[in-house]
Structures are given as C-alpha cells and as structure tokens.
Amino acid sequence: MFDAKKFVEESLTEIRRIVGDNKVISACSGGVDSTTTTVLVHKAIGDKLLAVFIDDGLRREGEPEFVVRTLKNLNIRTNYVDAKAGFFNVFKGKTDAEEKRKAFRDKFYKTLGEVAKEEQIEFIAQGTIKADVIETVQGIKSQHNVLEQIGIDPKIYGYKILEPLRDLFKPDVRKVARELGLAEEISERMPFPGPALSLRVLGEVTPEKVAIVRKATEIVEEETNKLGTFQNFAVLHNDKATGIKNGKRVYGHIITVRIVDSTDAVTAKARQVPYEVLTKISERITKEIPSVVRCLYDITDKPPSTIEFE
Amino acid sequence: MFDAKKFVEESLTEIRRIVGDNKVISACSGGVDSTTTTVLVHKAIGDKLLAVFIDDGLRREGEPEFVVRTLKNLNIRTNYVDAKAGFFNVFKGKTDAEEKRKAFRDKFYKTLGEVAKEEQIEFIAQGTIKADVIETVQGIKSQHNVLEQIGIDPKIYGYKILEPLRDLFKPDVRKVARELGLAEEISERMPFPGPALSLRVLGEVTPEKVAIVRKATEIVEEETNKLGTFQNFAVLHNDKATGIKNGKRVYGHIITVRIVDSTDAVTAKARQVPYEVLTKISERITKEIPSVVRCLYDITDKPPSTIEFE
Numbered sequence: 001m002f003d004a005k006k007f008v009e010e011s012l013t014e015i016r017r018i019v020g021d022n023k024v025i026s027a028c029s030g031g032v033d034s035t036t037t038t039v040l041v042h043k044a045i046g047d048k049l050l051a052v053f054i055d056d057g058l059r060r061e062g063e064p065e066f067v068v069r070t071l072k073n074l075n076i077r078t079n080y081v082d083a084k085a086g087f088f089n090v091f092k093g094k095t096d097a098e099e100k101r102k103a104f105r106d107k108f109y110k111t112l113g114e115v116a117k118e119e120q121i122e123f124i125a126q127g128t129i130k131a132d133v134i135e136t137v138q139g140i141k142s143q144h145n146v147l148e149q150i151g152i153d154p155k156i157y158g159y160k161i162l163e164p165l166r167d168l169f170k171p172d173v174r175k176v177a178r179e180l181g182l183a184e185e186i187s188e189r190m191p192f193p194g195p196a197l198s199l200r201v202l203g204e205v206t207p208e209k210v211a212i213v214r215k216a217t218e219i220v221e222e223e224t225n226k227l228g229t230f231q232n233f234a235v236l237h238n239d240k241a242t243g244i245k246n247g248k249r250v251y252g253h254i255i256t257v258r259i260v261d262s263t264d265a266v267t268a269k270a271r272q273v274p275y276e277v278l279t280k281i282s283e284r285i286t287k288e289i290p291s292v293v294r295c296l297y298d299i300t301d302k303p304p305s306t307i308e309f310e
Numbered sequence: 311m312f313d314a315k316k317f318v319e320e321s322l323t324e325i326r327r328i329v330g331d332n333k334v335i336s337a338c339s340g341g342v343d344s345t346t347t348t349v350l351v352h353k354a355i356g357d358k359l360l361a362v363f364i365d366d367g368l369r370r371e372g373e374p375e376f377v378v379r380t381l382k383n384l385n386i387r388t389n390y391v392d393a394k395a396g397f398f399n400v401f402k403g404k405t406d407a408e409e410k411r412k413a414f415r416d417k418f419y420k421t422l423g424e425v426a427k428e429e430q431i432e433f434i435a436q437g438t439i440k441a442d443v444i445e446t447v448q449g450i451k452s453q454h455n456v457l458e459q460i461g462i463d464p465k466i467y468g469y470k471i472l473e474p475l476r477d478l479f480k481p482d483v484r485k486v487a488r489e490l491g492l493a494e495e496i497s498e499r500m501p502f503p504g505p506a507l508s509l510r511v512l513g514e515v516t517p518e519k520v521a522i523v524r525k526a527t528e529i530v531e532e533e534t535n536k537l538g539t540f541q542n543f544a545v546l547h548n549d550k551a552t553g554i555k556n557g558k559r560v561y562g563h564i565i566t567v568r569i570v571d572s573t574d575a576v577t578a579k580a581r582q583v584p585y586e587v588l589t590k591i592s593e594r595i596t597k598e599i600p601s602v603v604r605c606l607y608d609i610t611d612k613p614p615s616t617i618e619f620e
Binding site for chain 1: 407408512513547548549550551552553554555559561566567580582585588589591592596597603604605606607608609610611612613614615616618619620
C-alpha cells in the first residue's frame with residue numbers, strides 16, 4: 001500500500017539534498033503530474049523554485065489563465081512565457097506524428113533552457129511518472145519528458161533534471177496531490193498530454209486548426225465532464241469530407257470524439273456514451289464550428305488503439 | 311399514389327417507341343436502380359438489349375460474380391468487362407473528392423462507349439432516378455449518371471441515353487422492381503454509389519486501400535445487415551493514427567463505420583447501433599485487418615453531413 005505522507009516526507013529530504021543551494025525551475029502545464037511536482041518542490045525549497053508556464057499556443061480554452069492563477073494562489077513564484085509564435089513556427093510543414101512530437105519536445109526544452117539561463121538556474125523539475133518511463137522504454141511513444149530514456153543529454157539544453165514522481169503511477173500521484181492539500185480540480189484532473197492539442201490536430205499543426213480543435217474540445221468537455229471518465233477530448237482530422245451547409249454542398253472538417261475509461265492509461269476502454277449525448281455533441285460541433293461537417297466517435301479500446309491519435 | 315403496374319406498361323411502350331429497331335446496352339452495377347432499368351428494358355426489347363457489368367475493381371466482395379449470375383439467371387444477354395487496371399490507372403495521384411468522381415465518371419463512360427462501339431449499339435440505358443437529378447441540379451454532388459445536368463454531351467462518348475426511371479424516387483423504384491418480379495435481394499437492396507468503394511477510400515485510390523475497405527465493408531455488413539438500415543458501410547481514412555499491435559507501437563489505418571436510416575437519401579439519421587455491435591465490429595476489423603488500428607463510428611445526420619464521405 002502506497003503511503004503518500006511518507007513519500008512526501010522522504011521526497012522533501014531528497015529534493016533538498018540534491019538541490020542544495022541551487023535554484024530550480026519547474027515547467028508546470030497545469031496537469032496533475034507537473035503541478036504536484038511543482039508544489040512538492042516548492043514545499044521543499046520555497047522561493048528557490050521558479051514555476052514557469054510556457055504558453056505554446058496549444059492549450060485548451062482558458063487553460064493558461066487557470067494555471068497561472070492556480071500557481072499564484074499557492075504563493076509560488078511564477079513566470080508566464082508567451083512562446084506561441086515560436087511553437088507554430090516549428091510545426092510548419094511537419095505532418096508525421098513522431099516528427100511533430102520531436103519538434104514539440106525540442107522547442108519545449110529550448111524554451112525552458114532559455115528561461116533557465118536567464119534566471120541562472122541549475123535544475124529543471126519535471127512531472128515524469130512511471131507510465132511515461134515504461135512507455136518510452138517499450139517504444140510505445142517518446143514522452144517529451146523522459147530525456148534520458150531517449151538518449152537526450154539534458155546538459156545540451158543547459159540544466160540538470162529533477163523528477164521526484166518518476167517511480168509513481170497516476171493513482172499514487174493523485175494521492176500525493178491530495179496529501180499536499182491541492183484542490184480537487186487539480187488532484188483529480190484528467191490526464192492531458194505534454195504536446196497538448198498538437199497531438200489532436202492530424203497533419204500539419206496551424207493556429208487555425210488548433211482553434212477548431214480547441215473549440216470542439218470545449219464542447220466535448222461541457223457535454224461529458226459529468227460522465228466522470230478518464231479522458232474526454234476531440235481530434236481534428238487532416239482528411240476532409242463532404243457535407244451540406246445552408247443547402248449547399250461543402251467540403252469540410254471532420255472531428256472525432258474520444259472518451260475512455262482507464263485507471264493507469266496503460267490500457268483503456270472506449271466509453272459507451274449514451275447516444276443522446278453524442279447526438280448533442282455532433283449537433284453543437286457542426287453548428288458552432290461552421291467549417292466542421294462531420295463528427296465521429298472512437299469505438300476502439302487500447303490496445304489495439306492508443307488513447308491519443310498520435 | 312404511385313401505380314407501378316401502370317408505370318411498367320407505359321414504360322414498355324415508351325422504350326419501344328424510342329428505341330425502334332436499334333440496339334441498347336445497359337450498364338448494370340447490380341444496384342436496384344440499374345438492375346430494374348435493365349430488366350425493364352429487357353422486357354421491352356428482349357435480346358436487342360445487352361447488359362454489361364463493368365468490373366472497375368471497386369466493387370464489394372463477391373459482387374461481380376453476384377451481378378453476372380443474377381442477370382444470366384434472368385436470361386439477359388450479359389457481358390463481363392474486366393476494366394480494373396484501367397480504373398486504378400485514372401485514380402493515380404488524385405486525392406480531391408470531386409476530381410476522383412470526375413475521373414471515375416469519365417473512365418466509366420469511355421469504357422461503356424468502347425463496348426457500345428464494338429457492339430454497334432446506339433442507346434445506353436441508365437438507372438438514373440429523381441434524387442440523382444435533384445442533387446445534381448442543386449449542386450450537392452455530381453452523380454456520374456446524369457450527363458445532361460452537368461453539361462456532358464453523351465454523343466462525345468458515342469451514344470444516346472435512355473433513363474426510364476428518372477422521374478421516380480427510390481421507394482417507387484422498389485415497387486417497380488417488385489412489379490417486375492425481381493427477387494427481394496434485388497428489389498430491397500441497399501443503395502450503393504456508382505463510383506463504389508472509390509468514394510470510401512479518402513485520398514488516393516489504390517488497389518491496396520480498396521482491398522482494406524472491401525474487407526471492412528464485408529465485416530460491417532455481416533454484423534449489421536440484420537439491423538435493416540438504409541445503408542451500412544465502411545470508409546478508409548487517408549489519415550493514420552497510432553496504435554499497439556503485438557505490444558509494439560505502430561502507425562496504422564483508421565476505418566469509420568457509417569450506418570444510417572433514410573427513406574429517400576435526401577435526409578438521413580445516424581443509426582443508434584447498440585454498443586455491443588459496434589464493439590464487435592471494432593474488434594473484428596482491427597484483428598482481421600492487421601494494418602487497421604482504430605475504428606470510428608459516424609454520429610452525424612444528413613444534413614449537415616452527407617451519407618457518403620465524398
């Protein structure tokens with residue numbers, strides 16, 4: 001049985017020992033992993049920690065404001081870094097899923113490295129958890145926050161890595177979050193991938209396509225958050241399809257809705273969402289996003305699918 | 311109230327009057343429209359009619375054999391034309407939906423024109439029905455069998471057009487089919503588009519992609535024909551997505567399942583298929599077609615979607 005209280009105590013000692021008199025930067029996306037890491041490190045070393053929210057332009061509606069507000073309310077020193085233009089720039093012309101992930105990761109660490117250098121900071125704290133390590137080792141996907149596993153030397157970006165949650169699975173991370181007194185809206189937060197909406201735009205990632213999937217995501221969340229599933233989101237296809245808008249034939253976008261149950265993200269089941277909910281989602285998305293003509297619902301479990309499309 | 315008996319009687323007179331001593335060719339795809347047309351014309355002029363089945367390589371599993379057998383059992387003179395290679399050739403490099411439709415249509419009429427010329431035939435009988443005419447006029451899609459509507463002069467292909475069903479909607483076509491004594495497996499047949507599986511392969515149409523969607527279609531039909539819906543089929547996306555096969559991350563194909571209720575194809579509702587059926591379809595498709603990692607279910611009505619994707 002995992003003992004969250006004991007884990008926190010031991011982690012505080014360990015973090016203080018490793019960091020010493022140095023300063024730490026923590027890249028906080030607002031997810032349960034990175035927020036718990038940030039709060040844990042803050043508890044250990046106080047104002048020697050600087051939290052950074054990198055706005056990559058790929059976050060959900062209202063998310064940047066929410067994360068910055070949350071961190072400030074916890075009295076954690078926080079920098080908001082507007083890196084939107086730079087991120088969209090690295091996606092230009094890239095359509096391959098793995099190439100996009102790599103472009104994101106590289107840009108992410110470069111941006112973070114720049115902040116670390118400016119602030120003369122030695123360590124980067126990251127919310128890596130056990131599933132990330134396992135999946136990367138098995139070659140399921142290259143998580144952007146598991147540098148050593150994929151042969152990236154953090155030193156080339158100019159810092160050392162601190163990963164206090166790397167031996168925990170998600171349910172234990174949530175226990176640690178509760179132990180640290182984090183609000184439920186953080187501790188029970190749905191997983192959200194590091195590369196964010198870039199994974200949910202098939203093909204090239206552009207500001208226009210991200211805006212479409214962001215709006216679709218908002219609608220899916222409004223209609224299904226009450227179902228209490230593990231993850232619920234929207235994906236924008238690169239393929240287009242025919243539809244009819246205002247009595248005219250058009251060639252428009254396709255959105256897939258993905259809603260899964262899972263405990264650890266290692267396996268997952270497609271939720272059997274009541275059709276009246278799906279119909280409402282389809283009607284809202286095709287009405288509120290005029291360029292979308294078609295909504296699909298993902299009926300595949302993991303395996304053989306993954307939860308995300310990329 | 312539509313009187314099928316009277317319609318048949320008047321049509322026989324009219325067909326005989328128009329055709330005179332000439333010969334007629336009828337392109338029969340096996341669908342209710344073209345088969346009813348073929349049988350009606352055969353009843354009018356007997357062996358002056360030659361039925362032709364053009365195998366474009368885009369038909370469902372077992373379909374070419376079924377159509378040729380059906381026509382021969384009705385004692386209709388029938389030619390099987392193997393045009394598979396030629397059709398795949400015209401699809402090379404074409405990814406736009408309308409461009410693909412046009413390529414199909416042009417190849418179709420050229421092939422038919424060649425047969426007509428060989429056989430020294432003056433007229434081509436076609437299964438055009440009212441919905442085709444209306445949709446083409448409204449610009450919803452360019453049906454491949456409504457030449458005049460789209461400004462194509464049939465004479466450039468070398469023949470005149472005979473369209474005995476052009477004023478009927480689908481339910482009345484079925485009544486005519488029953489009046490003509492056609493078997494239920496024809497008269498109650500689900501609609502199937504002229505360009506066949508080429509509409510159900512997004513992006514470039516290749517023999518490999520058609521083979522995948524053909525197999526997926528077979529699985530969808532086996533699992534859902536008993537539901538008695540208006541149409542039930544599979545679509546192969548051009549987009550790919552990540553999945554896990556044999557414990558390894560792979561980048562594989564996506565199939566969408568589309569099942570709709572409709573009376574006339576002008577509007578349609580996505581069927582609320584029981585989840586146990588969808589789960590079985592998803593399991594079978596991802597297992598029996600190893601390159602497919604993900605199955606989606608189309609939850610959109612027409613409008614704003616169309617029934618087909620292209």
